[in-house]
Amino acid sequence: MAPSFSIRFAIASFCLALAACGPRDVELGFWFEPVTFTSPRLGPPVSADELTAIETIARAEVAKAFQDFDVAITANRNARYKVNVVQQLQDGRMLRRKVDVAGQSRFIAGLGGSGAVSFNFVASGATVYAPETAARATVLEALGRAIGRTAVHEFAHQLAPRTPIHDTRNPNSYESGTTSAAQYFGDMNWDIARPELEKRFKRR
Numbered sequence: 001m002a003p004s005f006s007i008r009f010a011i012a013s014f015c016l017a018l019a020a021c022g023p024r025d026v027e028l029g030f031w032f033e034p035v036t037f038t039s040p041r042l043g044p045p046v047s048a049d050e051l052t053a054i055e056t057i058a059r060a061e062v063a064k065a066f067q068d069f070d071v072a073i074t075a076n077r078n079a080r081y082k083v084n085v086v087q088q089l090q091d092g093r094m095l096r097r098k099v100d101v102a103g104q105s106r107f108i109a110g111l112g113g114s115g116a117v118s119f120n121f122v123a124s125g126a127t128v129y130a131p132e133t134a135a136r137a138t139v140l141e142a143l144g145r146a147i148g149r150t151a152v153h154e155f156a157h158q159l160a161p162r163t164p165i166h167d168t169r170n171p172n173s174y175e176s177g178t179t180s181a182a183q184y185f186g187d188m189n190w191d192i193a194r195p196e197l198e199k200r201f202k203r204r
Contacts, residue, residue: 025070025071025072026069026070026071026072026080026081026159026201027071027072027074027076027079027080027081028062028066028071028072028073028074028079028081028082028083028155029074029075029076029077029078029079029081029082029083029084030058030059030062030073030074030075030082030083030084030151031075031077031084031085032051032055032058032084032085032119033084033085033086033087034087035051035085035086035087035119036087037119037120037123039123039124039127041127041130041139042127042136042139042140043136046123046140050140053140053144054140054143054144054147055085055144056144057141057144057145057148058085058144058145058147058148058151059073059148060148061144061145061147061148061149061151061152062148062151062152062155064148065148065149065152065174065188065190066152066155066201068198068202068203069197069198069201069202069203070201070202070203070204071201079112080111080112080113081112081113081114081155081158081159082112082113082114082115083103083105083114083115083116083117083151083154083155084115084116084117085116085117085118085119085147085151086116086117086118086119087118087119087120088100088118088119088120088121089101089102089103089104089116089117089118089121091104100118100120100121101118101121102117102118102121102122102125102150102179103115103116103117103118103150103151103153103154104116104154105154105155105157105158106157106158107157107158107161109161112158113155113157113158113159113161114158115151115154115155115157115158116154117147117150117151117154119147122143122146122147122150123143125146125179125183125184126139126140126142126143126146126184127139129142129180129181129183129184129185130142130184130185142184142185143184145183145184145185146183146184149174149183149188150183152174152188153165153174153175153176153177156174156175156193156197159193159196159197159200159201160193160196160197160200162196163175163192163193163195163196164192165177165192165193167192168191168192170189170191172186172187172188172189173188173189173190173191173192174188174189174190174191174193175190175191175192175193176191
């Protein structure tokens with residue numbers, strides 16, 4: 001029998017605590033703004049307890065992605081590099097009308113970077129990519145993973161600004177700008193951003 005959502009949440013919390021141990025230099029601020037989500041696929045709106053679990057899973061994914069690098073994952077809104085999760089994001093730079101996007105980031109040399117992840121966009125994807133037989137807990141766990149992985153992508157824009165990360169040909173990489181089922185249910189890895197990340201942030 002698969003472990004319950006609460007058990008998986010506890011495991012994610014434990015892994016996050018382990019990842020936070022040890023001295024680190026570069027701070028990555030990551031936090032959630034107040035968000036809500038309702039979908040016919042899920043039934044009742046996502047509850048406050050479920051949102052807490054989703055955030056913990058997302059934070060554990062960010063910690064996992066950067067476990068080989070000398071960085072600390074915090075909730076500091078004044079961190080030099082930061083990504084927050086907001087209700088919705090829209091971008092009108094490429095088109096004459098604004099469209100919903102999964103994430104955005106900007107980097108300013110000497111100052112750091114800031115970015116955001118759209119809860120609506122990623123949550124909608126979770127309901128699309130989840131198997132029809134998937135339980136609510138499975139969908140919400142996938143949502144947490146995908147939010148964390150989307151945040152990692154935005155941090156990559158900030159931490160490796162000289163690397164055109166969207167040039168990756170690996171759809172299962174953090175650098176990929178294309179939403180896929182792997183982002184929710186598969187394994188993710190670093191690709192073309194790794195050399196710059198290792199050069200600047202490799203753990204000693």
